[in-house]
Amino acid sequence: RLGPRVLSLGTAYARSNPIVLTVRPALEELYAELKITASFYVLRDMHRVCIAREGPERVWQNTMEGEERELHYGSTGKVFLAFGSQKLRERFFSQEEPYTKLTPYTLTTAQQVWDEVEKVQEKGYAESFEERVMGLAGFAAPVFQFGGELVGALSVAGDRKHFTKKAMPVQIEHLIQTADNLSRKFGFDAENRHPGAKRGNDRPKTKKIA
Numbered sequence: 001r002l003g004p005r006v007l008s009l010g011t012a013y014a015r016s017n018p019i020v021l022t023v024r025p026a027l028e029e030l031y032a033e034l035k036i037t038a039s040f041y042v043l044r045d046m047h048r049v050c051i052a053r054e055g056p057e058r059v060w061q062n063t064m065e066g067e068e069r070e071l072h073y074g075s076t077g078k079v080f081l082a083f084g085s086q087k088l089r090e091r092f093f094s095q096e097e098p099y100t101k102l103t104p105y106t107l108t109t110a111q112q113v114w115d116e117v118e119k120v121q122e123k124g125y126a127e128s129f130e131e132r133v134m135g136l137a138g139f140a141a142p143v144f145q146f147g148g149e150l151v152g153a154l155s156v157a158g159d160r161k162h163f164t165k166k167a168m169p170v171q172i173e174h175l176i177q178t179a180d181n182l183s184r185k186f187g188f189d190a191e192n193r194h195p196g197a198k199r200g201n202d203r204p205k206t207k208k209i210a
Contacts, residue, residue: 075140146187
């Protein structure tokens with residue numbers, strides 16, 4: 001079974017890792033279709049790590065391969081909290097508040113994050129608008145493997161001007177379709193694409209969001 005534990009992460013992560021080899025073609029296709037950066041993240045302890053991306057060379061908004069981010073902001077962070085393990089949620093929501101504020105739109109309290117997690121579990125994908133960097137927006141969807149375990153989060157992100165009312169439904173449709181196709185490659189039955197919602201709806205038992 002493939003999982004984040006098999007990866008060697010950071011700036012010197014193994015490019016030949018099976019997960020990277022599987023997701024790279026999907027990222028290339030997604031970027032070619034939507035013309036916005038496509039990335040794949042896995043969980044490393046209490047952070048999300050970008051292990052592969054396809055898009056323009058480094059620009060001010062982009063997270064590069066090997067970079068870590070916290071979980072309380074951004075679409076991929078919400079995917080891990082929504083569809084990851086209950087243990088992860090318990091650990092996350094036991095942290096001290098407020099969380100690090102990067103923009104006026106960063107989620108800084110447990111209640112704010114939990115409200116978003118519930119929405120993601122219901123919709124099956126996450127969205128983020130200027131939570132990390134002003135002018136940056138993005139969507140993310142979960143990729144599962146056999147047994148319903150979360151492999152990682154697939155995302156598309158870029159300048160907010162690309163996320164218009166007309167474009168967003170198309171972007172979300174392509175993102176989810178690509179995530180489902182990847183899930184199938186990892187052995188998951190994508191016809192039932194919400195295992196995380198089924199096993200992750202329990203409110204973490206912490207005082208912060210009781």
